[in-house]
Amino acid sequence: MKNVIGAVCIKCGAEQTAANDTYTCKKCGGILEIVYDYHYIKSRLTREKLAADKEYSIWRYLDLLPIEEGSKLSALRVGWSPLYKTEAMGKALGLKNLYIKDDGLNPTSSLKDRASAIAAVRALHAGKNIVACSSTGNAASSLAGNAAALGLRSFIFVPERAPIGKLTQLLIFGATVIKVKGNYEDTFRLSAEAIAQYGWYNRNAAINPYLSEGKKTVSLEIAEQLGFIAPDYVAISVGDGCTIAGVWKGFKDLYALGLIDKLPKLISVQAEGCCPVNRAIETNSPIEPMEENTLADSIAVGVPRNGDKALMAIRESKGITVNVSDDEILAAMRLLGNTAGVFGEPAGVAGTAGLKKVVEKNLIPQDATVVSVVTGNGLKDITSAQKAAGEIGGPIHIAPDMGLLEDEFRKRGIEV
Numbered sequence: 001m002k003n004v005i006g007a008v009c010i011k012c013g014a015e016q017t018a019a020n021d022t023y024t025c026k027k028c029g030g031i032l033e034i035v036y037d038y039h040y041i042k043s044r045l046t047r048e049k050l051a052a053d054k055e056y057s058i059w060r061y062l063d064l065l066p067i068e069e070g071s072k073l074s075a076l077r078v079g080w081s082p083l084y085k086t087e088a089m090g091k092a093l094g095l096k097n098l099y100i101k102d103d104g105l106n107p108t109s110s111l112k113d114r115a116s117a118i119a120a121v122r123a124l125h126a127g128k129n130i131v132a133c134s135s136t137g138n139a140a141s142s143l144a145g146n147a148a149a150l151g152l153r154s155f156i157f158v159p160e161r162a163p164i165g166k167l168t169q170l171l172i173f174g175a176t177v178i179k180v181k182g183n184y185e186d187t188f189r190l191s192a193e194a195i196a197q198y199g200w201y202n203r204n205a206a207i208n209p210y211l212s213e214g215k216k217t218v219s220l221e222i223a224e225q226l227g228f229i230a231p232d233y234v235a236i237s238v239g240d241g242c243t244i245a246g247v248w249k250g251f252k253d254l255y256a257l258g259l260i261d262k263l264p265k266l267i268s269v270q271a272e273g274c275c276p277v278n279r280a281i282e283t284n285s286p287i288e289p290m291e292e293n294t295l296a297d298s299i300a301v302g303v304p305r306n307g308d309k310a311l312m313a314i315r316e317s318k319g320i321t322v323n324v325s326d327d328e329i330l331a332a333m334r335l336l337g338n339t340a341g342v343f344g345e346p347a348g349v350a351g352t353a354g355l356k357k358v359v360e361k362n363l364i365p366q367d368a369t370v371v372s373v374v375t376g377n378g379l380k381d382i383t384s385a386q387k388a389a390g391e392i393g394g395p396i397h398i399a400p401d402m403g404l405l406e407d408e409f410r411k412r413g414i415e416v
Contacts, residue, residue, distance in 0.1 A: 001018065001066060001067070001068055001069070002037070002040060002069075003036055003037055003040055003041050003044075003063055003064070004018050004034060004035070004036055004037070004066050005018075005035045005036060005037050006018050006035055007022055007032040007033065007034055007035060007209060008032065008033050008035055009025035009027065009028060009030040009031070009032055009033075010030060010031055010032070010033050010308055010309060010312065011025065011028055011030030011031065011308065012025060012027055012028040012030055014026070014027040014028065014030075015035075016032070018034060018035075018066060020122065020125075020126040022209070023202060023207050023208055023209065024207060024209075030308070031206075031209065031306060031308055031309055032209040033209065033249075033309075034066050034209055034210065034212075034213055036064065036253065038253075038256045038257055041063050041064060041257060042257055042258070044063045045061075045063040045064065045257065045259075047228060047259065050224060056077070056079075056080040057077045057078055057079045057080055058078050058079035058080075058114055058117060058214065058217040059073055059079075060079075060080075061217055061220050064213075064216075064220065064253055065118065065213055065214070065217075066118070066122075066210045066213050067118070067121055067122070067125075068122075068125050070125075071121050071122075071124070071125045072121065072124055072125070072150065073121055074117050074120055074121060074146055074149045074150055075149060076107045076113070076117065076145070076146060076149045077107065078106055078107060078113045078114055078117040078146070079106070079113075079114060079117075079217050079218075079221060080221060081101060081102055081103045081104075081105050081106060081218075081221070082101075082102050082105065083099050083100070083101050083102075083221070083222060083225040083226070083371070084099060084100045084101075084102065084340060084342070085097070085098070085099050086098055086099070086100050086339060086340040088339040088340065089335065089336070089339035089340045092335065092339050093355065093356055093359050094359055094366055095359060095366060095368070095370055096366055096367050097367065097368065097369040097370065098370050098372070099222075099226075099231070099369070099370065099371045099372070100336070100340050100342055100352075100371075100372055100374060101218065101221075101222055101371055101372070101373045101374065102342050102344075102374050103218060103348075103373060103374060103375050103376070104342070104343070104344055104345070104348055104374055104375070104376050104377030104378070105377070106142075107142075107145055107146075107149075108138075108141045108142045108144075108145040108146070108169060108173075109141075109169075109376060109377035109379065109380055110138040110141070110142055110298075110348070110375060110376040110377065110380070111138075111215065111218060111243060111373070111375040111376065112138040112139045112141075112142035112143075112215075112375075112376075113142045113145070113146060114214040114215050114217050114218060114246075115139070115142070115203075115211035115212070115214040115215050115242070115246075116139065116142035116143045116145070116146040116147075116203065116211075116214070117146050117214055118210055118211055118213060118214035119131055119133075119143065119146070119201065119203040119208065119210070119211055119214075120143070120146040120147050120149070120150045120152060121150070122201070122210060123147075123152060123201035123203075124150050124151075124152060126201065128152070128200065128201040129152055129153060130152065130153045130154070130155060130198070130200045130201065131143060131147050131152055131153075131154050131155075131200060131201040131202075131203050132154065132155040132156070132157070132191060132194065132195050132198075132200040132201070132202065132203060133156060133157070133191060133202070133203035133204050134156075134157040134158070134184070134187045134188040134190070134191035134192075134204060135156060135157070135158055135162075135187075136158070136159060136161075136162060136184055136239070136297045136298050136299075136300055136301065137158065137162045137163060137166035137167075137297055137298055137380065138166065138298045138347075138375075138376050138380070139203070140156040140157075140158055140162070140166060140170055140175070140177075141166050141169035141170055141173070141380075143156065143175075143203050144156060144169065144170045144173035144174070144175035145169070145173045147173075147175075148173045148174055153174075153175075153176070154173070154174075154175040154176070155175070155176045155178065155194070155200060156170055156175045156176070156177050156178065157178045157180055157187045157188075157190055157191040157194070158170075158177065158178070158179055158180065158187060159179075159180055159182060159183055159184050159186070159187045160179055160180065160181055160182070161183075161292075161297060161300075162179070162297065163297060163380060163381040163382075163383065163384075164383075165379060165380045165381055165382055166380050166381075167179075169380075178190070178191075183292050183302065184292060184300065184301055184302065184303075185289075185302060185303045188204070188206075188303075188305065191204065192204070192207075204305070206240050206241070206242060206304070206305025206306040207305065211242065211246075212242055212245050212246040212249055212306075212309070213246070213249070214246070215242060215243050215245075215246025215247070215250075216246040216247065216248075216249040216250030216253065217250065218246070218247060218250065218373060219234075219246075219247050219248075219249075219250025219251045219254070220250050220253070220254065222234070222371055223250075223251070223254050223259065223260050226369075228254075228259055228260055229260070229369075230251060230254070230255075230260040230261075230262050230263060230264050231264050231368075231369045231370060231371045232264055232265065232364070232365075232368040232369045232370065233264055233265050233266075233267055233320075233364055233368055233369075233370045233371070234247060234251075234264050234265075234266055234267065234370075234371045234372075234373065235266075235267040235269060235351040235352065235354055235355040235358075235370065235371070235372040235373065236266065236267065236268065236269065236351045236373050236375070237269050237270070237296070237298075237299050237347050237348065237349075237350035237351045237354075237373075237375055238268050238269060238270050238277050238278070238299060238310060239270075239298060239299035239300070239301040239304070239347070240301045240304045240305050240306050240307070240310075241277055241304045241305070241306035241307045241308075241309055241310025241311075242305075242306045242309070242310075243375065244266060244268055244310050244313050244314070245306055245309035245310055245312070245313050247266065247313070247373070248266060248312075248313035248316065248317060249313075251263050251264060263317060264317065264371075265317050265318055265319050265320065266313060266314055266317040266319035266320075267319060267320045267321075267322065267351070267354055267355060267358055268281070268310070268314050268319055268320070268321045268322070268354075269321075269322055269323070269324060269350045269351045269353065269354030269355075270299060270321075270323050270324075270350070271293075271294035271296045271299060271300070271323065271324060271325075271326065271329065271350060272294070272323045272324060272325050272326075273291070273292070273293030273294040273300075273326070274290050274291065274292045274293060274294050274299065274300050274301065274302055275290065275323045276288060276289065276290045276301075276302065276303070276304055276307065277304055277307055277310045277311065277314075277321075278321040278322070278323055280307070280311060281311065281314055281315070281321045282321055287304060287307040287311070289302050289303045290302045294326055294329075294346075295326045295329070295330075295346050295381075295384050295387075296326070296329055296345075296346035296347040296350055297346070297347065297381070298345065298346075298347030298348070298375070298376060299347040299350060300347075320358055320363055320364075322354040322357050322358050323354075324350060324353040324354050324357060326346075328353045328356070328357065329346045329349060329350055329353050330346070330384070330387055330388040331353065331388075332344075332349040332350070332352045332353035332356065333345075333346065333349050333378065333384070333385065333388040334388050334389070335352065335356070336349055336352055336374065337378075342374055343377060343378035343379070343385070344374040344375075344376060344377065344378050345376040345377060345378050345379075345380045345381045345384065345385075346381060346384045347375060347376055348374045348375045348376035348377065348378070349374060351372050351373055351374070351375070352372045352374065355370065355372050396408045396412075
């Protein structure tokens with residue numbers, strides 16, 4: 001890879017080769033960061049080149065991705081999800097320049113497709129025919145779909161609380177699903193043991209440093225869609241820390257290349273019932289395990305495996321941390337649907353719930369340019385969606401009679 005210099009440990013600073021079997025630091029076991037040759041990339045990646053590029057997927061950013069030359073790329077259209085400017089929602093929140101990045105429109109309906117696309121391509125190039133991971137749901141379905149698109153097999157480990165919608169996706173994509181009796185930590189541990197024993201390609205984003213590179217493409221798109229003017233704030237839901245780390249890496253790459261002239265501040269949003277990353281920031285202490293008490297299953301990670309990168313991203317960006325209740329998450333599902341026409345799952349809308357709370361606390365200016373990333377589609381967890389919708393009343397159920405219809409309108413205070 002001419003564009004990649006190597007990998008560096010964020011814990012001890014040790015440098016190593018960015019090889020297929022390079023996952024964690026060979027010296028201390030720490031998490032690695034992929035290092036790019038920005039001088040080389042500057043000669044290839046320009047605003048003009050991107051403007052002329054008709055490849056509307058993450059592969060338009062190949063110069064900034066750790067993909068070996070000659071690799072077979074997936075035909076699935078991962079990335080280039082829409083960025084909506086939503087005036088109605090902005091007005092509801094008191095923000096003049098609010099944008100929603102709807103990553104629920106990726107092939108398997110979540111931002112995790114960005115990481116899984118990288119994993120599948122690298123696994124195929126490395127001669128592996130099986131890829132595996134542990135997941136609360138979205139990484140699982142994204143891996144299964146992206147693996148299937150390249151003719152690979154997938155073995156997926158999920159905790160028993162994983163929603164039926166996500167499990168169904170796995171089975172449709174042909175994955176071998178192992179439902180673990182326990183929480184995410186138990187699931188991760190079993191997957192790690194199996195991956196080591198059978199030699200499968202490891203898609204666990206907290207272990208595999210290449211996967212955050214896929215996730216960072218959401219930031220590359222946001223910047224390009226805004227005309228290479230970086231937003232002031234980006235709100236993102238946080239679980240194991242890989243996504244917020246990737247978001248930050250993307251903006252830093254663009255800044256290093258001179259494609260944007262400032263860096264945004266990150267708004268790190270976690271559920272109150274599982275917020276180990278935010279708690280570490282707020283108490284200025286190491287990350288400590290927490291129970292996983294939230295309906296937002298995709299961010300219910302009590303032991304974040306990529307916590308160090310997440311903490312670094314929040315601190316370097318001079319970001320904001322905010323925790324939200326499950327009720328606030330359900331309210332954000334309704335808010336997004338009612339004012340922006342975007343249907344997000346609980347973890348996917350947690351960033352929006354946190355943004356609402358941040359605005360109410362007057363922590364950001366009303367005229368700031370803000371992007372809230374919706375990381376997953378609401379159809380992935382229909383049970384939670386029904387809870388959210390149920391709180392605003394069910395459908396009007398009547399016989400085909402105009403008089404009855406008018407009666408129901410009056411009873412419910414519906415203006416026509």
